[in-house]
Amino acid sequence: MNSIFLQIIYFSIGLFAGFTSGMFGIGGGSIRTPLLYIAGLPLRTAYAINFFVIPFSSFIGAFSHRRNIVKNMFVWIIIAGVLGEILGAFHVGIIPVRFLAIIYVILCFLVSFGIFGDKIFPFFTKKIQPNKRNFAIASFIVSYITGLRGGSGGQVFPALFKTLGLETRQAIATSLVVSIFTAFGAIPVYWARGDMILFPAISVLIGSMAGARIGSLFSLKTKPIWLEIGLAFLIMLLAISVLIKGVFNL
Numbered sequence: 001m002n003s004i005f006l007q008i009i010y011f012s013i014g015l016f017a018g019f020t021s022g023m024f025g026i027g028g029g030s031i032r033t034p035l036l037y038i039a040g041l042p043l044r045t046a047y048a049i050n051f052f053v054i055p056f057s058s059f060i061g062a063f064s065h066r067r068n069i070v071k072n073m074f075v076w077i078i079i080a081g082v083l084g085e086i087l088g089a090f091h092v093g094i095i096p097v098r099f100l101a102i103i104y105v106i107l108c109f110l111v112s113f114g115i116f117g118d119k120i121f122p123f124f125t126k127k128i129q130p131n132k133r134n135f136a137i138a139s140f141i142v143s144y145i146t147g148l149r150g151g152s153g154g155q156v157f158p159a160l161f162k163t164l165g166l167e168t169r170q171a172i173a174t175s176l177v178v179s180i181f182t183a184f185g186a187i188p189v190y191w192a193r194g195d196m197i198l199f200p201a202i203s204v205l206i207g208s209m210a211g212a213r214i215g216s217l218f219s220l221k222t223k224p225i226w227l228e229i230g231l232a233f234l235i236m237l238l239a240i241s242v243l244i245k246g247v248f249n250l
Contacts, residue, residue: 006039006040006200007199007200007203008203009039010036010039010200010203010204010207011203011204011206011207012207013031013032013035013036013039013204013207014032014053014057014203014204014205014206014207014208014209014210014211015207015208015210015211016031016035016207016211017029017031017032017035017053017057017204017207017208017211018057018060018207018208018209018210018211018212018213018214018215019211019212019214019215019218020211020215020234021057021058021061021176021208021211021212021215022057022060022061022064022176022211022212022213022214022215022216022217022218022219023215023216023218023219023222023227023230024158024172024215024219024227024230024234028050028053028054028057028208028212029050029051029054029146032046032049032050032053032204032208033046033047033050034046036049036050036200036204041197041200042195044190044193044195045195045196045197045200047190047195048187048190048191048195048196048197048201049196049197049200049201049204051183051186051187051190052187052196052201052205053201053204053205053208054179054180054183055179055180055181055183055184055187056205056208056209057205057208057209057211057212058176058177058179058180058183058212059176059180060209060212060213060216061176061212061213061215061216062173062176062177062180064212064213064216064217064219064220065169065172065173065176065216065219065220066173067173068167068169068170068172068173068174069170069173069174069177070166070170070173070174073132073135073174074174074177074178076132076135076136076139077135077136077139077174077178078139078177078178078181078182079136080135080136080137080139080140080143081139081140081142081143081178081181081182081185082143082181082182082184082185083140083143083185084139084140084141084142084143084144084147084182085143085144085146085147085182085183085185085186086147086185086186086189087144087147088143088144088145088146088147088148088186089147089185089186089189089190090189091147091148094148105240134164135161135164138160138164139157139178142156142157142160143182143185147185147186157171157174157175157178157179158171158172158175159171159232161174161175167224168224168227169219169224169227172219172227
């Protein structure tokens with residue numbers, strides 16, 4: 001296939017994943033990684049490129065959402081998330097794919113319902129305390145699980161933070177900031193293994209940064225309820241795709 005055409009494909013993948021990242025606060029990896037794999041890149045290379053792109057695209061989104069960042073929480077979330085991410089990157093391939101897929105799907109559905117927890121289970125959600133300990137523990141667990149499958153945790157962080165008591169825009173903004181640092185935890189591991197291919201990575205990076213800026217501008221003008229619905233739908237859709245691929249090998 002023509003190399004220029006391939007670079008256009010990589011750019012388009014980055015643009016789409018970046019848009020969803022900026023719009024909903026997700027890392028974009030659940031979209032970027034499978035599309036890069038379908039485009040013909042080795043799976044570990046797709047993982048590596050995803051991690052390479054996340055800090056830059058997430059920074060663009062975080063800058064756009066900067067007024068909504070919960071500053072008194074994100075340091076603890078980052079420390080725990082980076083540790084979980086590094087551990088997950090080293091353990092890639094150790095835990096069976098089917099078992100990991102099931103765990104990930106259960107987690108996605110729990111946090112998706114948690115987005116609307118204040119409406120479905122108001123009594124229960126009022127008891128959840130948005131404190132540093134709860135955020136740190138949740139960040140470590142999510143980063144480790146998603147790190148095992150080449151993600152930064154950003155796929156789940158927005159819904160998780162909403163479940164733990166943040167407002168929708170705060171959850172999106174804080175997720176974008178945390179994703180910047182959790183991705184850095186895995187990049188050296190993939191780089192040292194030689195999984196990174198530079199030119200596709202640059203094309204995806206440029207597309208992702210442009211998409212993240214566009215998505216962030218749309219997000220700031222969208223009502224929170226629609227962001228919640230879109231985020232929950234996207235997470236469950238991605239979870240189902242993981243389940244189909246990981247359990248049924250389709």
